[in-house]
Amino acid sequence: MTTKENGIKKFFGEFKKFITRGNVLDMAVGVIVGGAFTAIINALSNNILKPLIDWLLAAIIGGESLSEIYTVLKPVYDQTTGLLDLTQSIYIDWGAFINAIINFLLIAFVLFCIVKTINRLNDAKDRAKGELLAERAAVKKYRREGLTKAEAMAKYKADLKAMEEAKAEEARLAEEKAAAEKAAAEAKAEANTKLLEEIRDLLKNR
Numbered sequence: 001m002t003t004k005e006n007g008i009k010k011f012f013g014e015f016k017k018f019i020t021r022g023n024v025l026d027m028a029v030g031v032i033v034g035g036a037f038t039a040i041i042n043a044l045s046n047n048i049l050k051p052l053i054d055w056l057l058a059a060i061i062g063g064e065s066l067s068e069i070y071t072v073l074k075p076v077y078d079q080t081t082g083l084l085d086l087t088q089s090i091y092i093d094w095g096a097f098i099n100a101i102i103n104f105l106l107i108a109f110v111l112f113c114i115v116k117t118i119n120r121l122n123d124a125k126d127r128a129k130g131e132l133l134a135e136r137a138a139v140k141k142y143r144r145e146g147l148t149k150a151e152a153m154a155k156y157k158a159d160l161k162a163m164e165e166a167k168a169e170e171a172r173l174a175e176e177k178a179a180a181e182k183a184a185a186e187a188k189a190e191a192n193t194k195l196l197e198e199i200r201d202l203l204k205n206r
Contacts, residue, residue, distance in 0.1 A: 045106045053102055069095040 076088035135156060142152035 041107050041110055044110070045103050049106055050099065050102055054099075057098065069098070 071092040074090035138156040139152040
């Protein structure tokens with residue numbers, strides 16, 4: 001009996017360890033958020049965007065909606081009404097195919113926008129974290145040199161400002177150098193053109 005209780009206790013202990021692991025919790029959150037996200041995407045696609053696109057395509061191709069765009073391969077008509085019975089006929093449903101493509105493109109575009117936004121936020125977070133670590137390291141260094149915390153912060157901000165000014169000056173010099181090189185290249189090209197024109201005129205005079 002004790003062995004059985006220990007086995008059950010061990011089983012639930014392992015189960016608890018499994019469900020509290022970070023990757024399992026992340027997966028559960030991902031599944032829940034993914035389900036909610038899918039509902040939002042479907043609502044956006046089916047209720048807002050697709051009707052507009054259906055209306056536009058139907059106006060171009062013809063018919064009241066994409067559901068009417070099909071090619072019948074083997075028609076079967078209703079005996080009483082004489083109308084085409086699509087449930088019994090064999091046909092190519094172009095409208096359903098176009099709808100599937102539209103749905104895929106919409107979901108892919110929305111996912112692209114969301115992933116791009118998340119990546120930007122993560123990059124900004126990483127930059128802020130890096131700046132914070134650099135600030136702490138610099139303040140710690142200045143404190144070891146005998147400065148107070150306020151003095152260390154002031155010195156760090158001054159160093160940061162000087163670094164930004166140095167970068168701005170470097171960018172300005174690089175821009176001026178590029179402009180000077182461009183002007184020199186244009187002047188050289190103009191001089192070469194004049195030289196060729198002079199040579200052409202001399203040859204004509206002969």
